[in-house]
Amino acid sequence: MPSPDETFSQLCEHARQTGLLTSTLGILNWDEETYLPRDGRAHRAEQTALLAGMIHQRQTAPEVGRWLDELSAEPLAEDPHSTSGCVIRQLKRQFDKKTKLPQKLVEELTRTASLAQQAWFDARKADDFSAFQPWLEKTIALKQQEAAAVGVTDVAYDALLDDYEPGESTENVAKVLSGLREQLTPLVEKIVESKRKAPREILSRSYPVDQQAEFGKQAAAGIGFDFNAGRLDVTAHPFCGGGGPRDVRMTTRYDAGEFAGGFFSILHEAGHGIYEQGLPADQFGLPTGEAVSLGIHESQSRMWENLVGRSRAYWEHTLPKLQQQFESARGVGLDEFYFAVNDSRPSLIRTESDEATYNLHIIVRFELEQSLLTGDLPVGDLPAAWNEKYQTYLGVAPPTNANGVMQDVHWSAGLFGYFPTYALGNLYAAQFFDQAEADLGDLSEQFRRGEFAPLRDWLRDNIHRHGQRYSAAQLVERVTGKPLSHEPLMRRLNEKFSDLYDLP
Structure with missing residues (x-):
């Protein structure tokens, strides 16, 4: 059985690799807003949806849950502001929240965001809200599903606010x-x-x-x-x-x-x-x-x-x-x-x-x-x-x-x-x-x-x-x-x- 230090090293290596995938998604998103050809949007939506799904799989992998359960009871987690304590605390928080989200919902949120942004860009240019309205309605429906799945509190907005300002109400x-x-x-x-x-x-x-x-x-x-x-x-x-x-x-x-x-x-x-x-x-x-x-x-x-x-x-x-x-x-x-x-x-x-x-x-x-x-x-x-x-x-x-x-x-x-x-x-x-x-x-x-x-x-x-x-x-x-x-x-x-x- 690995020692707590070895388990912590495994957890960190897994998180670092997930971070590399997340940063790759970040570059794709940057490219989409700067240099991506207009006709490449649909293909980019599929690329980003696939990557988002892969990231979600890694963040919610069963071994991550096992590592976190083991480490949460160890001295490594005692000081929440130490390097090990912060890593364990925050990754557990992320794991507990992400495991509540179905992967298909994560992928659809990412795919829709990519396509909806192009629809917004075109509709804004034409000053035509009606052209953007169906995409906004779909986005809101997906965010309602996300909020219901996460269920931070009985206030749906709390679940979405928590993504950006953790712990805020x-x-x-x-x-x-x-x-x-x-x-x-x-x-x-x-x-x-x-x-x-x-x-x-x-x-x-x-x-x-x-x-x-x-x-x-x-x-x-x-x-x-x-x-x-x-x-x-x-x-x-x-x-x-x-x-x-x-x-x-x-x-x-x-x-x-x-x-x-x-x-x-x-x-x-x-x-x-x-x-x-x-x-x-x-x-x-x-x-x-x-x-x-x-x-x-x-x-x-x-x-x-x-x-x-x-x-x-x-x-x-x-x-x-x-x-x-x-x-x-x-x-x-x-x-x-x-x-x-x-x-x-x-x-x-x-x-x-x-x-x-x-x-x-x-x-x-x-x-x-x-x-x-x-x-x-x-x-x-x-x-x-x-x-x-x-x-x-x-x-x-x-x-x-x-x-x-x-x-x-x-x-x-x-x-x-x-x-x-x-x-x-x-x-x-x-x-x-x-x-x-x-x-x-x-x-x-x-x-x-x-x-x-x-x-x-x-x-x-x-x-x-x-x-x-x-x-x-x-x-x-x-x-x-x-x-x-x-x-x-x-x-x-x-x-x-x-x-x-x-x-x-």
């Missing part, structure tokens, strides 16, 4: 977002009523795409993204994925008549990429080498995009470089440019929204997808429900479904439960940033000098290297000494926008 997220909305709404109303308007037109001049791509790549490298272990490409909906910490694939999109969208998308995805590159490569395939949650992941992207990239100090350092690269930016003053990149106004598009209004976009989606999952909201009524909530929360109504209910790829990809992690990420980011500044000193002064390595290294030491040793809630308390709170974010938003818009 719909009730708690609803409470957090409701409190956030109560404080955000009056701030946004004051901004709308302010007579001061940001010179947004500065960002809507001629910014050639090839120059944007080069400038964005330099900016990503400047904050710490390693292009020897990653790359940047173009897609319809920006994301960060890839095959592991030494093969990180970022994507963005450009508009020659608009600078901010492409640039801040790059900073955002670079934040995700820096997290991936900061995970311990020697733990690849194991929970100790994987991100703890999407909310924590999002905290890294939002920190680099907003708390760094939209700071005045960042542009004190970066504006001269921008003006050297783009003729259209020459002659623009720092105050003007800083105000322009922090323009706040209710808008239609989530990915182009500002810090003050962004979380309201998330609340719309969070509320709607719960209603879709319970069946209280028929898919055919979704566009009208979307428009009504946008009018209520943001005071704007989409003129088209392409700029409304069909703007995000998430639902076509089956990512129900994903959206609230964006808002949680904003909260985590502000709280982490406050602690980083307390530990490192004046971050603004460092940014003015173009010094971003201290913050990146602090994040690597305090967050990235731990993998899944701690839950998101535990990590926040470990790093900051306090539970998650909306106060750091609201304090920053109130201070920044009160100054910019001369608010009472």
Whole structure:
């Protein structure tokens, strides 16, 4: 009979090999969103469905259950935050959940996601929700089956949320977002009523795409993204994925008549990429080498995009470089440019929204997808429900479904439960940033000098290297000494926008 150490080695080797298959699936998904020929979609759907089935088989193999049962009673599992304890705890959690899912359902979810994303892309381009509706209905039916099979609680949405934010509940997220909305709404109303308007037109001049791509790549490298272990490409909906910490694939999109969208998308995805590159490569395939949650992941992207990239100090350092690269930016003053990149106004598009209004976009989606999952909201009524909530929360109504209910790829990809992690990420980011500044000193002064390595290294030491040793809630308390709170974010938003818009 093998010793506990030998059994643990078998478990780790099995997990590492499963991780290799998962990373292969990641590369196929990246290729599907970037370079795959249109007519290759159906074949790719079969490829990804097969791989997803193989991964599921490995994750739910009987020997994995035996190994975990044996190891759970051994000293190796006693310290839940040790390498062995984390691996055993998290793989058992994964095993218990995955064994509840039929392999055929896993394969069909993957196949449908691949085909539904192409249908979404075509329908959005044609502004034809009716063409996408059958695919969304099928996706929701499959996600309902998944939630019923997993049965984390008697709330179906909990089962899907748990995939992205382990241990979190719909009730708690609803409470957090409701409190956030109560404080955000009056701030946004004051901004709308302010007579001061940001010179947004500065960002809507001629910014050639090839120059944007080069400038964005330099900016990503400047904050710490390693292009020897990653790359940047173009897609319809920006994301960060890839095959592991030494093969990180970022994507963005450009508009020659608009600078901010492409640039801040790059900073955002670079934040995700820096997290991936900061995970311990020697733990690849194991929970100790994987991100703890999407909310924590999002905290890294939002920190680099907003708390760094939209700071005045960042542009004190970066504006001269921008003006050297783009003729259209020459002659623009720092105050003007800083105000322009922090323009706040209710808008239609989530990915182009500002810090003050962004979380309201998330609340719309969070509320709607719960209603879709319970069946209280028929898919055919979704566009009208979307428009009504946008009018209520943001005071704007989409003129088209392409700029409304069909703007995000998430639902076509089956990512129900994903959206609230964006808002949680904003909260985590502000709280982490406050602690980083307390530990490192004046971050603004460092940014003015173009010094971003201290913050990146602090994040690597305090967050990235731990993998899944701690839950998101535990990590926040470990790093900051306090539970998650909306106060750091609201304090920053109130201070920044009160100054910019001369608010009472």
